[in-house]
Amino acid sequence: MASLIPEEYRSIRGFQDILPEEIRFWEELETTMYGLIYSYGYSQIRLPLLEKTGLFKRAIGSVTDIVEKEMFTFSDEKQRSLSLRPEGTASCVRACLEHSLFRKLPRKLWYQGPMFRYEAPQKGRNRQFYQLGVECFGVSSSEAELEQIIIFSKLWQKLNLSKQICLEINNIGMPATRNCYIKDLISYFNKYKEYLDRDCLRRLEVNPLRILDSKNPDLQDILQQAPKLINYLEPAALNSYESLKLGLDRLNIKYIENPRIVRGLDYYTGNVWEWTSSLLGAQSAVGAGGRYDSLVEQLGGDPVAAVGLAVGLDRIVLLLQQLSNFKTKQLDAYLICSNNLAYIDKFLVVEQLRDLYPNLHLEVDLLGGTFKSQFKRADRSGAKLALILGEEEFSQDKIRVKYLRAGCDDPNLEALQPTVSIKELFKLL
Ligand code: HAM
Numbered sequence: 001m002a003s004l005i006p007e008e009y010r011s012i013r014g015f016q017d018i019l020p021e022e023i024r025f026w027e028e029l030e031t032t033m034y035g036l037i038y039s040y041g042y043s044q045i046r047l048p049l050l051e052k053t054g055l056f057k058r059a060i061g062s063v064t065d066i067v068e069k070e071m072f073t074f075s076d077e078k079q080r081s082l083s084l085r086p087e088g089t090a091s092c093v094r095a096c097l098e099h100s101l102f103r104k105l106p107r108k109l110w111y112q113g114p115m116f117r118y119e120a121p122q123k124g125r126n127r128q129f130y131q132l133g134v135e136c137f138g139v140s141s142s143e144a145e146l147e148q149i150i151i152f153s154k155l156w157q158k159l160n161l162s163k164q165i166c167l168e169i170n171n172i173g174m175p176a177t178r179n180c181y182i183k184d185l186i187s188y189f190n191k192y193k194e195y196l197d198r199d200c201l202r203r204l205e206v207n208p209l210r211i212l213d214s215k216n217p218d219l220q221d222i223l224q225q226a227p228k229l230i231n232y233l234e235p236a237a238l239n240s241y242e243s244l245k246l247g248l249d250r251l252n253i254k255y256i257e258n259p260r261i262v263r264g265l266d267y268y269t270g271n272v273w274e275w276t277s278s279l280l281g282a283q284s285a286v287g288a289g290g291r292y293d294s295l296v297e298q299l300g301g302d303p304v305a306a307v308g309l310a311v312g313l314d315r316i317v318l319l320l321q322q323l324s325n326f327k328t329k330q331l332d333a334y335l336i337c338s339n340n341l342a343y344i345d346k347f348l349v350v351e352q353l354r355d356l357y358p359n360l361h362l363e364v365d366l367l368g369g370t371f372k373s374q375f376k377r378a379d380r381s382g383a384k385l386a387l388i389l390g391e392e393e394f395s396q397d398k399i400r401v402k403y404l405r406a407g408c409d410d411p412n413l414e415a416l417q418p419t420v421s422i423k424e425l426f427k428l429l
Contacts, residue, residue, distance in 0.1 A: 014119075032158050041108055042109060043108065044110055047085070047111055056071060056086060064207065064265060065207075066087070071117070086115055088111050088115065088133040106138035109134070109136075110133065117129070122283065124280050131311065133311075142241075146247040149273065161319055164319055165319075166255075167255040168274050169241075170271075173233045178229070181227065188226055189204055189208065210262065210264065212262050229259060237270055241270075271290055283315065286319070287311030288310065289308050330383065330384060331362070331363055335353075335387040336375065336389070337389045339370075340391055353422060353425070356422065356425075383404060386401070386402040397421055
């Protein structure tokens with residue numbers, strides 16, 4: 001149906017409404033995640049949507065795609081450059097430093113909310129999108145990585161998504177190691193310069209590691225033969241990588257080693273990983289994370305070991321919708337009422353019902369009219385029962401029940417339309 005709203009008031013490209021029909025997927029996902037994350041001792045932190053641009057430049061890196069071309073940046077009235085957050089890690093570290101949260105380590109935090117990146121919108125890629133992130137500070141062993149990966153493997157299990165999501169891991173080492181590697185990578189790619197596309201040639205100048213991320217099918221052979229970072233790793237990084245793999249093996253968590261994971265944010269310093277799903281097309285990353293032991297110091301604190309990850313909720317919801325993993329939450333009952341009854345009496349009964357049955361999912365007809373029209377709406381609501389309140393029922397503290405859907409335990413009841421006292425309604429629910 002054509003939109004009725006004039007163009008000038010329509011929503012901004014890449015900024016989507018999440019409509020009531022989709023919300024059940026979000027709610028189910030959020031409730032499942034919250035329970036799980038709390039059960040591993042993570043505490044919630046709520047972070048602002050807007051930060052000084054310099055924070056992201058320093059944390060994510062000024063020559064990354066995110067900072068170079070994907071931030072929503074503007075000046076406020078005092079000419080300060082501000083940006084809508086493109087991710088949560090930078091703000092989380094900033095908040096911990098500002099409020100001295102690193103005095104007590106380890107510190108395990110989680111956050112959730114909208115992030116903003118000026119990317120070309122497509123399926124699974126929005127300009128306002130939602131992440132849930134977890135960050136663990138003060139644990140230098142790969143136990144922190146392992147625990148976070150376990151939490152999210154459990155989440156995939158709980159959501160029935162384990163078969164659809166694949167874990168890919170790598171270790172990208174400390175910056176010094178990476179720099180030696182980058183030098184060799186540049187010499188390697190320079191040999192194939194004539195074959196590289198425009199984007200890769202640009203990356204060769206500003207961020208050669210990102211060439212490894214290229215999806216260009218014509219370049220896959222060249223990328224496959226490129227030097228591998230794992231061959232340059234320092235012993236500590238190798239140990240940490242081996243220990244993570246051992247933990248995953250022992251816990252029977254399946255993974256693929258992918259030497260081409262380099263991550264698009266500069267702060268990573270060791271084990272990194274991504275969860276991908278082939279059901280999502282081009283935007284296949286469902287979540288990603290890794291170790292970033294230098295970031296706290298870079299932002300002005302004493303060194304603190306750190307590991308974290310974020311999952312993209314929009315993409316998980318897309319998977320849940322594709323697989324229809326959740327049943328619609330049905331209304332239990334729809335209450336219709338005789339027009340001869342004062343509306344306030346109707347509300348007295350309804351509130352009595354709500355107090356007696358706090359878990360009853362009950363919608364009350366507010367439009368009135370004939371019983372026939374009210375029954376039509378009751379039917380359309382999807383409720384299992386219609387509760388009918390006439391003058392007689394009201395005077396006796398009773399309610400009449402009509403089964404609207406097949407499937408009640410006693411088929412005779414469908415025809416019967418029993419009348420019960422309000423206190424005994426539970427017997428028919
Ligand atoms: P990231 O890989 O940039 O990492 O984003 C994490 C996830 O956010 C992605 O895997 C994807 O599911 C989702 N995502 C990213 N951009 C979009 C978009 N435009 N539309 C929809 N979903 C998107 C980070 O943000 C790091 N802060 C993760 C982290 C936390 N590392 C350590 N701690």
